[in-house]
Amino acid sequence: ALIVVAGGYYFLFPSGIQQTTYGIATVATSTLVTSVSGTGQVSGQNQIDIFPQASGQVVAVDVAVGQRVSAGQTIAVLDQRSASLTLTQAQASVQSAQASYDKLLAGTTPQSLAVAKLSVTSSQNALTHAYQNLLIQLQSSYTQADGLVRNQLDPLFSNGESSNPTLTFQTSDTQAGIDATWGRVTVGADLNAWQTLLGTLSATSSPDQLSAAVVESQTYLSAMRALSNHLMDALASAITMPGFTASIIANDKSTVDSARSTVNQIISQIASSYQSVQNAQLALQQAEASLAVQVAPPQSQDIESAQAQLTSAKAQLQAAQNAYGNTIITAPFAGQIAALNIQVGDQAQSGTAVATLVSQKKIAEISLNEVDVVNVQVGQKATLTFDAVSGLSIAGTVAEVDTVGTATQGVVNYTVKIAFDTQDPRVKSGMSVTANIVTSVVQNVLVVPNGAIKTQGNQSYVQVLSAGAITPVSSSSALYLSSSAPRQQVVVVGSANDTETEITSGLSAGDIVVTQTITSSATAASTQSRTSSGLSGGAAAGGVFRALGR
Structure with a gap:
């Protein structure tokens, strides 16, 4: 320290x-320029072979041997049907991706927002209606069940509403008889409890109250169904006697079975009404979630995803445009057609010259390795500089790219010919030249x-x-x-x-x-100088400064 x-x-x-x-x-937003460079010599020849950048059937030949052509003039055209279709699809993909991206950034339209709000309101009304229907169904179910017990089952009991009911017939199935009488006591208590429960419900009851009422109602109805089952068991072993004949027993069985079927129907109706409530609740949740999405601003990840899709679509469009352009074989610079190796109907190959062009322009031949040459295409612009002519810079255009490389000590190189855009008498054949070829220009990125x-x-x-x-x-x-x-x-x-x-x-x-x-790692240092005549017991006036290291 x-x-x-x-x-x-x-x-x-x-x-x-x-x-x-x-x-x-x-x-920052800028223009990104990518390039490759190589060295070589100024060629002593002024002719190049023209190679197509794609393979395909020749559908048109627009020049003849001996004809003079200008830079960019069409020499031949290959079949464009597949390339044209791909280009159209790529253009549509860009339009779709751009529209999706713009729509995401713009947010919800007033019309879409209005529709989403209307959906929420409609779902709320549907839920209210479903609650009302459920309440009506519970009230109706109680009334129907109460009448069923009193009118269809109680005729089989004496004092059915008392705490000690008895069967009006004799049965050899003692346990079934006991179960039936206790079942009637239970059902009586359940009907009273059910009526009390329904008295607490209204249109303003909470969803939890209504759900609990559904469960209780189904429990009460299950007890009625069990009572019907016990009565059917007791009647199955009923003892015939004067006034209680077999036909009466059969009629009672039919009545009890009908009551049991009605109970099952009531249970099913309550379940259906409650399911309608649950469906309405789910629909409201979905409508509210959709409205929340409409109102919320776009998420950053959604924007990034849409932007990436748009970038990908644009890249595919560029590739499609390049592929379409490659079906048109053009002269890289002005000159005269010295040889023409194709005719309509021939199959052109990317590695086979279709024509030879002679020009007065000088040509630089440079060597590029296999990594750099894949980015070089005919027609790309280049800047040429020369060791022998200080300060001279000449623009050029890629005129030919070798399709077959030459391996030297394990390194594969390709010859690229670059035509001078302007001529300078100081440049001589055989001079060393350095070429910087622009392979890509991406703007506003x-x-x-x-x-x-x-x-x-x-x-x-x-x-x-x-x-x-x-x-x-x-x-x-x-x-x-x-x-x-x-x-x-x-x-x-x-x-x-x-x-x-x-x-x-x-x-x-x-x-x-x-x-x-x-x-x-830095040593922190701080100094303080003070001039004071009132210091005592310390340093002398004038601010004595000492540093002690340890």
Whole structure:
């Protein structure tokens, strides 16, 4: 530690403070240009072979041998039916993805919101109606059950409503008789309890009260069904006697069985009414959930998903446009057709030259490795520089890309021919040339420095700092301190060049990302000088300063 003595005061500072500083960058909208470079020589020949970028049947040949052509003029056309269909589908996919993305950002339309609110109101009314129907059903069920007991079952009892009823007939099944008489006592108590319960219910009763009433009502009805079963058992063993003949027994059985069927029907009707209430409750919950979704702003993950789908659709459209364009074989620069190797009906192959073009333009032949050459296509623009002519930069156009590479010491290279867009007499055949070929230009995209991109498994992510939490280390420093730790943000990356990477999802313009993290041990120091004539028992006036290390 470091002890600082100043003006009679002692200050103790730790000597191993950990300090983290950050290099940062602001996410911005930009044009991302990707390119590849290679070296070679200026060719001594001024002719190139023209290779189609796709394979297919030749449907048109628009030039003849000896004809002069301009840059971009059509030489031949391949069958476009499949490419045209794919292009149309890709265009429709972009339109659909764009519409979905725009709709998500715009939120719910007033019409959709009105429909959602109407659905909630309708569901509430349906639930109220279902509750009313259930209450009516319970009241009706009690009335029907009470009449059933008194009119269809009580004729088989003496004093049926008393606490000690007896059967009006004799049965050899003693237990069935006992069960029937006790069953009538139970049903009598249940009817009284049921009537009391229904007296507590109204249209304003809570759902829980109505649910409990349904359960109780079904319990009471089950007791009535059990009473019917006991009576049927007792009648099955009934003893015939004068005034209680077999035909009377059969008629009583039919009456009891009819009562039992009616009880089952009542149970089923209550269950159906209660199921209607439950269905109405579910419909209301769904309507309220739908309204909540309509009212709520779009979720960030939904926006990111829609944005990713739109980006994917645009990429597929670009691929479809490229495929369609590849069916049209054009002259890379102005010149004269020296040879024509195809006619209508032939099958053109991407690795076979269809024509030879002679021009007055100089041509640079450069070598690219197998990794870089896959991104190079005929027609792409290039910038040419020359070791022998300092400061000279000439624009060029890719005119030919070898389809077969040459392996040297295990490395496969391909020759790419670039036609000069302008001529300069200082450039001679055989001169060394460096070409920088632009392979992609993506406009109006979010970009971050490559150093900000990190990977974890199959995911890419960046570290994001809060704008209000950072302060520069000093006025001249490019590093920043942060009062809070950076948060990890998963991103979807697109194209990239040597310095920047496109972000298609996960960030917004203005976000601050970490490009560098530096953690260091620094010795904190503080000095204080005081001039005072009133100091005593300590340092002399004038602010004596001592540092004691240990």
